[in-house]
Amino acid sequence: MDDWIGNLPKLDLHVHLDGSLRLETLEDLAKRLPEEDRFPDDLDLASAVTPPVRCTLEEYLKSFEYTVAVLQTEDALEQAASELCEDAASEHVIYLEIRFAPLLHTERGLSPREVVTSVLAGLRRAEARFDICARLILSAMRDESRERSVEVAQLAAQFRKKGVVAFDLAGPEHDHPPILHKTAIGFARDVGLHLTLHAGEGCCPEQIREAIDLGAERIGHGVYLDHDPSALKRVIEKGIPLELCPTSNLQVSGRMEQYADHPFGQYLKQGIRVTINTDNRLMSQTSCTRELQAMVDAFDLTVDEVRRIIQNSVDAAFCDGETREILQRKVDAAF
Numbered sequence: 080m081d082d083w084i085g086n087l088p089k090l091d092l093h094v095h096l097d098g099s100l101r102l103e104t105l106e107d108l109a110k111r112l113p114e115e116d117r118f119p120d121d122l123d124l125a126s127a128v129t130p131p132v133r134c135t136l137e138e139y140l141k142s143f144e145y146t147v148a149v150l151q152t153e154d155a156l157e158q159a160a161s162e163l164c165e166d167a168a169s170e171h172v173i174y175l176e177i178r179f180a181p182l183l184h185t186e187r188g189l190s191p192r193e194v195v196t197s198v199l200a201g202l203r204r205a206e207a208r209f210d211i212c213a214r215l216i217l218s219a220m221r222d223e224s225r226e227r228s229v230e231v232a233q234l235a236a237q238f239r240k241k242g243v244v245a246f247d248l249a250g251p252e253h254d255h256p257p258i259l260h261k262t263a264i265g266f267a268r269d270v271g272l273h274l275t276l277h278a279g280e281g282c283c284p285e286q287i288r289e290a291i292d293l294g295a296e297r298i299g300h301g302v303y304l305d306h307d308p309s310a311l312k313r314v315i316e317k318g319i320p321l322e323l324c325p326t327s328n329l330q331v332s333g334r335m336e337q338y339a340d341h342p343f344g345q346y347l348k349q350g351i352r353v354t355i356n357t358d359n360r361l362m363s364q365t366s367c368t369r370e371l372q373a374m375v376d377a378f379d380l381t382v383d384e385v386r387r388i389i390q391n392s393v394d395a396a397f398c399d400g401e402t403r404e405i406l407q408r409k410v411d412a413a414f
Contacts, residue, residue, distance in 0.1 A: 084375060087385070088173045088409045089367045090392035091356050093275075093299055093322035095249075096156075096179035096198065097146040098359025099163050102128070105361070108149035108158075116148065116187075130362055136281035136331045137251050142362050151187040153197040160201025160213075166360065168209035170368045174396055174406055177202070178216035178247050181234060182227055191234050199242045212402055216275065218247040219263055221255035228263035236270040244397040245273035247299065252283045257290050264293050273397040275322065279303035281331045284310060297322055297395055302332045304351075305342050314351060320395035321351060324358035325373050326365045338377035347384065354392045386414050 100108075106124055109117075118124070128146060130139045150156050160177065167175050181194045189197075195217070202213040217235040219228035228248070235243050246267035248257050257264070257276050268274055276290040277299035284307035287298055291313055298304070301321040304311050314321070323343055329335055346353050355370050357363070371388070374380060380388075393406050 081372065081375070084372045084385075085368045086171055086413075087371075087389065088171055088406075088413050089371065089389060090174040090354070090396060090406070091167060091172050091367050092176045092297070092320075092354055092392055092395060093324055093356035093358055094163070094167075094175065094177055095359050096159055096163060096177050097143055097150055097183075098362050099166075099177075099357070100146050100150075100159050100361050101162055101166070102361065104158065104162060105146060105149060108155050109145075112149065113187075118145065118148075128361055129364070130330060132330065133333075134331060135333070137253075139327075139331045139362065140251065146361070147183050148186075150184055151189065153189065153193060153200075156184065156194060156197035157201040157204070160198045161205045162201075163360070164202060164205030164211050164213050165209055167367065168205070168211040170366050172367050173211060173409055174392075174398070174402075175211060175213045176216055176244065176397060177213060178218050178245075178249070180218040180220055180231070180249060182223075182231060183220070191230070192237070195234060195238055195243065199238070202242060212398070212406070213242075214244045214397065215242050216245040216247050216397075217243055218249040219260060220250040221248050221252070221257065221260065221277075222250050225260060225262060228260040229266060232263040232267040232270075232272070235267060235272055239270065239272055243272075245275055247274075248276045249299070250277075252277075252281060252286060256283070256286055257293055261293060268294050275299055275397075279306075280328070281333060288313070291317070291319065295319070296397075300324065300328060302328050302334065302342060305345060311349075315349060318352055320391060321346065321353050322356050323353055324356045324363075325370050326363040327358035330363060338373045341374075341377065343374055344378045347378070347388075352391045352395060353388060354395055355388055382414070386410075
């Protein structure tokens, strides 16, 4: 791995809290679960949270059963958030937008507000110790009810000026188009939240078009964008950034066998504002450096192209102007 990639200032705009625990933290938190919630004694957690090399999105998501189960207390949530920021800062990530579905973390009595407050406390703790800026994106699950997605949007609105910057839809794509959650999405936009929607990750290019119609400012993944020429044209015309996550995309997209098959190269040449992100550090056993290095190696990227990719993330970040200026100065200095 090239040292210059590792030392570059990087941004991660698409990383899931419950997909990015340290394995040792997961194992430790599992030991602290109440007796009635303990995992089977013969369960190999490392294997349980490592999806198959090639799998469907639905199969990939099964691994989250274990990480969500241990993230049901204030201390666990704060620890996970702080450690994720620390791990990112250790590889020169200067800005992080962490997303998670808060309603999945209320199984042991926490209120949704307590869940979000705990994660934000973890971010603040890490920001005080490391050279990193972290923000939060709240995700509603596509396969849950409209009422639940509206609750997440309302929760995000309550924390809009306290570290939460955007609303997201995540989860299985088949039979769960974003239009089903139009009310929540509309509410989020009306109160001033940014909007990023998972779409076209493992199938369903038509959902990218739908996400654009609903006002998405960024598209989570968008791997199947090239399967819908009309959506592709709109992404280019509107300058909508794609949050690509190469290793995760390789695992679940069903359309590539190696990094060189990723449509990233095609999108970059077409002028699409591609960004490179981790998605799930644990499940995909990756980091920002590894993801960027994989694209450099697969597509023989030049220094100027690497700079453009990082600049895309600076431009696409859901941050205030002052923060963006700080990020810009760090990137400019590095190049």
